Amino acid sequence: MNILIAPILSALCAVSGDTGSLVLQAEVVHGPDGPIEDGRILIRDGKIEAIGAGLELPEDGHLIEVEGHLSAGLVAMGDQTGLKGEALDSTRQIMDGADLAFGYDKTDDGWGAFLEAGVTAVLLTPKPGALVGGRTAVVKPAGAMVQRRAHLHVCFSNAAFKSGVAPTSYPGAISMLEQRMETPTGGFALLGKGLGVLLAAKTRAEGLRAVAFAKRHGLTGALTGVSRAGDLADELHDAGLGVILPPIGAAADPRVAASAAILGKKDIPLAFSLGATNRSPHALRISALRCMKAGLARDAAWKALTSGAGEIANAPVGSLAVGRAADMVLWSGDPLDLTSQVERVWIEGKQVHGDDDQ
Amino acid sequence: MELPRPSCLTETDDPSTQMHIDTQPSRRGTLTALLAPALLAWAPTISAQEPADPPAETQIFIKAERVIVQPGKELKDAQVLVQGGKVLAVGTDLVAPEGARVLEAKVVCAGFIDPWSTLGLDSASASLADTNILTRAVDALDPFGSAVHLQAALRAGITGYGVALGGKASVKGLGAFVCTTNRADGGLDVLLKDSFIGATVGSSGDAFDRIGYAERLVKDIKAGEEYRVDQVEYTHEITKWRTEIAESEAKLEKDFKKAKKSRDKEIKEAKEDDKKFKEESYKEDRQPRKPRFDAEKEAWARVAEGTLPLVVEAHRYVELSALLDGTKGFDRLRLVIAGGTEVLPLAATLVERSIPVIVWPTPLGSQRPAGMQAHDLSLAGALAEKDVRVLLGSGGTSGTRDLPLLAAIAVGHGLEPEKALAALTTEAARALDMGNILGKVRAGYRADLLLLDGDPISTTTSIRQVISAGKIAFNVEGGQ
Numbered sequence: 001m002n003i004l005i006a007p008i009l010s011a012l013c014a015v016s017g018d019t020g021s022l023v024l025q026a027e028v029v030h031g032p033d034g035p036i037e038d039g040r041i042l043i044r045d046g047k048i049e050a051i052g053a054g055l056e057l058p059e060d061g062h063l064i065e066v067e068g069h070l071s072a073g074l075v076a077m078g079d080q081t082g083l084k085g086e087a088l089d090s091t092r093q094i095m096d097g098a099d100l101a102f103g104y105d106k107t108d109d110g111w112g113a114f115l116e117a118g119v120t121a122v123l124l125t126p127k128p129g130a131l132v133g134g135r136t137a138v139v140k141p142a143g144a145m146v147q148r149r150a151h152l153h154v155c156f157s158n159a160a161f162k163s164g165v166a167p168t169s170y171p172g173a174i175s176m177l178e179q180r181m182e183t184p185t186g187g188f189a190l191l192g193k194g195l196g197v198l199l200a201a202k203t204r205a206e207g208l209r210a211v212a213f214a215k216r217h218g219l220t221g222a223l224t225g226v227s228r229a230g231d232l233a234d235e236l237h238d239a240g241l242g243v244i245l246p247p248i249g250a251a252a253d254p255r256v257a258a259s260a261a262i263l264g265k266k267d268i269p270l271a272f273s274l275g276a277t278n279r280s281p282h283a284l285r286i287s288a289l290r291c292m293k294a295g296l297a298r299d300a301a302w303k304a305l306t307s308g309a310g311e312i313a314n315a316p317v318g319s320l321a322v323g324r325a326a327d328m329v330l331w332s333g334d335p336l337d338l339t340s341q342v343e344r345v346w347i348e349g350k351q352v353h354g355d356d357d358q
Numbered sequence: 359m360e361l362p363r364p365s366c367l368t369e370t371d372d373p374s375t376q377m378h379i380d381t382q383p384s385r386r387g388t389l390t391a392l393l394a395p396a397l398l399a400w401a402p403t404i405s406a407q408e409p410a411d412p413p414a415e416t417q418i419f420i421k422a423e424r425v426i427v428q429p430g431k432e433l434k435d436a437q438v439l440v441q442g443g444k445v446l447a448v449g450t451d452l453v454a455p456e457g458a459r460v461l462e463a464k465v466v467c468a469g470f471i472d473p474w475s476t477l478g479l480d481s482a483s484a485s486l487a488d489t490n491i492l493t494r495a496v497d498a499l500d501p502f503g504s505a506v507h508l509q510a511a512l513r514a515g516i517t518g519y520g521v522a523l524g525g526k527a528s529v530k531g532l533g534a535f536v537c538t539t540n541r542a543d544g545g546l547d548v549l550l551k552d553s554f555i556g557a558t559v560g561s562s563g564d565a566f567d568r569i570g571y572a573e574r575l576v577k578d579i580k581a582g583e584e585y586r587v588d589q590v591e592y593t594h595e596i597t598k599w600r601t602e603i604a605e606s607e608a609k610l611e612k613d614f615k616k617a618k619k620s621r622d623k624e625i626k627e628a629k630e631d632d633k634k635f636k637e638e639s640y641k642e643d644r645q646p647r648k649p650r651f652d653a654e655k656e657a658w659a660r661v662a663e664g665t666l667p668l669v670v671e672a673h674r675y676v677e678l679s680a681l682l683d684g685t686k687g688f689d690r691l692r693l694v695i696a697g698g699t700e701v702l703p704l705a706a707t708l709v710e711r712s713i714p715v716i717v718w719p720t721p722l723g724s725q726r727p728a729g730m731q732a733h734d735l736s737l738a739g740a741l742a743e744k745d746v747r748v749l750l751g752s753g754g755t756s757g758t759r760d761l762p763l764l765a766a767i768a769v770g771h772g773l774e775p776e777k778a779l780a781a782l783t784t785e786a787a788r789a790l791d792m793g794n795i796l797g798k799v800r801a802g803y804r805a806d807l808l809l810l811d812g813d814p815i816s817t818t819t820s821i822r823q824v825i826s827a828g829k830i831a832f833n834v835e836g837g838q
Contacts, residue, residue, distance in 0.1 A: 117721075250755055250759075254509070254759070282735075338766035
């Protein structure tokens with residue numbers, strides 16, 4: 001990347017403060033309404049104030065022209081970085097009042113890899129080992145909390161069953177959840193009032209039970225963990241739920257990626273999960289590419305990495321819309337081309353990754 | 359039949375852009391069609407004298423904005439004619455033979471090759487622990503159980519791959535070169551049953567253990583070399599022995615009458631003197647002993663003499679260094695490093711000995727295998743920067759379909775696109791002894807071709823058609 005116009009980036013690093021505004025001009029800006037050639041984005045106080053082609057430079061502003069593509073940061077779902085042992089409390093089966101936000105460790109060394117991969121928001125989820133594993137949180141790799149309570153995490157897979165501790169069966173699990181829904185308290189009472197539901201399942205049958213539960217109670221949120229959720233496309237569409245796609249590994253059944261294409265054709269909101277702390281955040285883009293190769297439309301894949309994922313995360317992330325935090329990534333080229341690299345990352349207008357001496 | 363080279367194909371000296379003239383009768387029809395402008399006046403004569411044209415459905419004529427003959431060598435607005443499973447001609451002024459199927463593409467390049475895969479093996483065999491040098495990957499191919507993965511790899515543009523058993527076994531055995539397309543009977547098309555020998559060094563243990571693995575491998579190669587020397591010496595000795603025997607027999611034959619006369623005289627004299635006749639004996643030289651046949655040493659001998667490449671997965675500096683040190687005396691050994699996580703400091707040795715490295719540029723999370731703690735996506739670019747021959751592979755997994763994505767990642771981390779394409783085509787073919795038939799869009803080469811709508815290494819490029827052995831194996835528009 002070359003910076004073509006001075007004054008240079010010492011100003012950029014401080015743009016979230018009170019030193020004025022910044023206008024970034026890139027070859028392509030991936031705005032909320034699509035790519036803008038030679039687009040500009042005006043940032044003030046860490047937020048996006050305007051976006052478009054030919055924006056006027058404010059009197060107090062700096063214009064910086066960069067080569068490459070500027071986009072919103074990617075949004076990773078279903079990660080446990082920084083949670084360590086906090087990702088699963090094995091002593092209780094229902095923890096509707098447990099906020100994963102309290103387990104968030106912003107000093108964890110793993111966050112650097114997220115910035116290197118262009119990820120600026122992460123949905124922290126519990127490991128699926130309890131019937132209700134707690135409330136998810138949306139955080140930023142550079143240390144900010146975006147959404148302390150995003151979803152209630154409910155596990156419909158047999159991973160929630162433990163010997164001698166209720167529930168030990170699918171009917172038992174549904175029964176326990178229905179009882180909670182009858183007289184909702186704690187996290188259950190917040191469902192539909194700003195708190196979404198994250199339905200964890202593995203098999204198609206588990207997914208069907210989860211979707212039916214959400215539909216019965218008019219819950220909004222997403223299904224996560226079902227490899228071939230495309231088989232449930234009609235049910236998901238009827239229930240108005242999104243899908244967090246599981247990590248698609250190199251040896252995964254090709255039908256898993258093809259499943260994403262089926263969901264995309266139904267306009268079901270999609271996002272990509274990392275699924276485990278061991279997975280490189282680079283896997284997000286690779287999963288999206290695998291789905292594209294299997295037929296997922298380019299726009300749908302990009303949305304699943306950014307704005308669509310933000311919607312599923314129930315948090316204002318993944319878009320360069322006016323008013324949003326200036327969480328941005330400068331790519332060396334098309335962000336959906338793996339030959340493109342992350343050059344720089346800004347979170348809330350502050351550069352947190354990449355060279356700043358160019 | 360001697361045919362004049364058409365003027366439209368003589369603009370370049372590059373043999374890859376020249377028409378391959380095949381005088382086989384079955385191809386005359388094609389040549390007639392191709393050379394239509396030049397041979398127009400002769401056509402009636404030829405058609406009157408020659409047999410009818412071969413069935414045109416076997417011919418595919420591709421028109422492309424760019425034909426990447428090989429990395430670094432391109433033709434603009436060029437054509438490729440495919441017939442009989444091979445590329446028959448590549449040029450810029452070819453004319454479609456009548457009846458040929460015509461395809462159009464923005465870009466045409468050779469099919470991709472994954473030199474480090476377990477695709478197509480049944481899952482249990484892929485990670486066998488008790489393999490040896492005689493274990494053959496072809497014996498564990500399961501095209502039916504792997505059908506969806508093979509199809510995905512084909513759609514991703516991989517037309518051939520090197521496959522070995524054994525997971526992390528010290529010696530994996532004979533690797534094969536396999537095509538991603540099925541034969542008519544459902545089996546896999548195996549181009550080479552014995553393409554290479556696979557091995558692993560340093561998958562476990564401390565530094566001394568890992569050095570020990572390297573030394574054991576070197577010892578095996580040495581044993582193979584000695585076995586071959588013994589065989590060669592035996593061949594010389596037995597030849598010499600047979601010659602000497604023959605000479606002795608000839609001499610005896612020649613002297614037979616005289617010797618018989620002399621013997622008869624001696625018998626007579628002994629009888630007269632009442633003495634016991636003492637027969638003169640001729641002592642033959644002892645026949646040289648044939649070395650005992652040893653199948654494993656025989657295979658190691660093929661490694662030592664360079665008949666088979668040796669692909670060794672090794673990651674850490676200690677064992678890589680031990681391996682390179684231990685094998686430097688084997689001048690004909692064709693070593694290939696797979697993995698090579700910490701091989702960069704040894705780049706000079708790799709260049710000097712022309713040892714390629716198969717890099718697996720896959721993103722890994724924080725919990726990596728012990729040997730891959732230093733795994734870095736920039737390895738391929740850094741090695742290529744130092745002029746090391748770089749190949750790209752799917753890491754000995756069945757994820758061969760990811761190869762183009764991995765190549766893009768490598769490019770994103772510093773590998774030049776041209777070298778990435780070479781890694782997927784020419785270099786991979788060369789390393790696995792297929793360089794004379796695969797990896798290029800060139801007359802005479804097997805017609806494994808990709809028809810693309812953009813740059814081959816870009817992940818936003820779509821593959822429109824995959825041609826394998828001259829047949830359309832995948833067509834994005836459906837049909838064949």
